[in-house]
Amino acid sequence: MRIVAKRTRGLTSARLTYCPGCLHGVAHRLIGESMEELGIIERAIGIAPVGCAVFAYNFFSCDMIQVPHGRAPAVATGLRRSRPDCVVFTYQGDGDLAAIGMAETVHAANRNENITVFFINNAVYGMTGGQMAPTTLAGMKATTAPYGRDVEDTGGPTRMCELLATLEMPWFITRVSLLSPKDILKAKKAVKKAFKNNLDKKGFQFVEMISTCPTNWGMDPLRAREWAKQEMLPVFPPGVYKDRGAEQEDAS
Amino acid sequence: MENEGSLVIVTGCYGSGKTEYAVNLAAAGEPGRTMLVDLDVVNPYFRSRDLRDEFSARGIDVVAPEGSFSHADVPMLSRRVKGALRNTEKRVIIDVGGDPMGARALARFSGTIKERGYRMRLVVNTRRPQNRTVEEVLDMAARIEAASGLVIQELVANSHLMEETTREVVEEGAAVAGEAARQSGRDFFTVCVLEDLLPRLGEPRVQARIFALKKHLRKPWEPGSGKAWRI
């Protein structure tokens, strides 16, 4: 018998608290596998946000800390400057990162802090029950946008990769999708590259992952993925938005 | 003697006692013919402007941000500064903020100051960090000159620990300031000692004249502080 799939050592044996069909589980696995493959579980410190991933400190098997809403990049700054040999990562949703934590995100990126920020974008506040997020699409309904998001009134969906890529300092900024097996393989490469860059002390790594929220969107998981492909990917196109490593290679 | 020069600029490291020295120069000036210009944009407390009421009653004009803005939390210079610098009818004493950082405020007026002619003094307190040795004093002088665009001609020793000043402290400061002056070809101008301490200190052995300072800038719990704290 050949083992073709097994639990990664990067995750604990705790049962995930996410809804069935939620893609947080996929994102967790990509991070856990990458830590295991790079041999950094014992020297990684992860940050659980406020949001659906608030219990992430139970799921990743590295050192973990749970922090105030939106402040993960600031806490990560304190962690990584205290433990320069550790790999420090945050795991944040769209409300945490792009609303309340916008300032901390932008400034940590601008300082090129040697951390990885994983940004799970599902266009809605999951934890608190489906309220409007900064990334909610135009016209999309949420409990606090019951008539659909009116961009004239509440602004348009915030494109974090594009916004951060205007800064000179951050090292690697990419958007990936978790919506198909092929996309997931690509996402894994991005996760590993980010960690690898941290090990090489290159600086700020930003990996946005386009995800779904079947529960709050009111769709079954498969339909949610199809909807996200049609509606979200045109607004949030996957791609590499900044890669100073590649720029340097091109230049040489 | 202390009042030589029609434009005297008082600089020094942060906390060297510049303001107390400048205020004493102004207090000794001729009423109606003396102006004290407060250029301190660094310190929020213990500034010469705190003495404005007391001094103007004595005919000494204090040029500083006016009215309630005198306690504002923004670097602010009075629009009367330039006029004061050009007023050759009066003797002008400029109290500059500490360190090169404070001396920056002089740079924008350096043209006017050079036109008129000036004497710039560096106040030295060897009981302040970064001002303890001849090398540190000369380094401070060079950096203040660079920041202000002006030249320091004279050194004033003001080593003290407030009420805890000893004769040893005064002599140590005079020795360092004297040596710094000798090495850099500047005048070693005076040695300051708080007037109240003079009887206790006896006669310190120093290589310059002693200038007895009257304490004007008091902490709130020191008797006679009321005016300084505008209560």
Next chain:
Amino acid sequence: MGDKILMKGNEAVAEAAIRAGCRHYYAYPITPQSELIEYMARQMPLAGGTFLQAESEVAAINMVLGAAACGMRVMTSSSSPGISLKQEGISYIAACRLPAVIVNVQRGGPGLGNIAPMQADYFQATRGGGHGDYYTPVLSPSSVQEFADMAPLAFEIAEEYRTPVVIFADGMLGQMMEPVVFPDSYAPQKDPSAWALGCKREGEFCNHIINSLFIDPAVLDQKTRELFAEYDRIRQNEIRYERYNLDEQPSILVVSTGTAARVVKSAVDALAEEGIKVGLLRPITLWPFPYQAVAEAARGVKKVLTVELNMGQMEQDVRLALAGSCETAFVGKAGGLVFTPEELTEIIRGYAS
């Protein structure tokens, strides 16, 4: 002991913190504490430590949370409005049982207020300050030397009880210069490797988790009780105060702290020369408050006066201490005004006659 030198309170507390082994400092500029952040910007890199000017007070306290979670001696400082912004983070640091030191160089409030000295953050400092059921030890200096000495003391208390500690100064203490001398050695840091993040660990790896989320109310109840058991230990061991002119029976007891207590001392001395016996009890820890010491000092006096640079906050703790056993009065100034000794002497004389 080194030479006595002249320093501002803001500089002296920064220097003392570095000497005591603080190697991580995060803050945001605000008057009247800016000399502290500027001193750290200059000296911390020379000491091989981390200095970072954060994008906000909110970010600064969360950077402190990160460094504290790694078991570092870490400090931040600010002034009243900035301390309000830090309160969320302080609540998390307290809940996570992490040692850290926060310096508040208070200014006039509420709102933007002004840059003059006040003691109006007393309630905030002594009642936890942020959300939730917690306290932080609060140390109140009244001279530059004491301000400096409180840096190592704050770290020791923070590490012994794994709690954030607040140094409660004001603009006067931050801005004024006084002679100060630093000891030759300091207590070593307590080993944090049993709980800190990112420590190298021998044997099989078992991860460390730092967390303040306890979804089950019974578990949170238990965690809070553990926290309060530690507070009992702090109450037993850490209460500090100064008794001034209290050896003979005074007719009036004054309770006052920090800058206000300095003026009270001048008034007490002046009244002693007139033959009026006034004693001062100066709380040095504001939390835990020296309730018993105040009650004892109040025995046999005609009246207990509380003198503060606010509209009456510590005064409530004094009345708690006395539990109605003695007449009390409050004397205060708001807006950043400070009493003159003459003025205060007259007020106290009025109560004594």
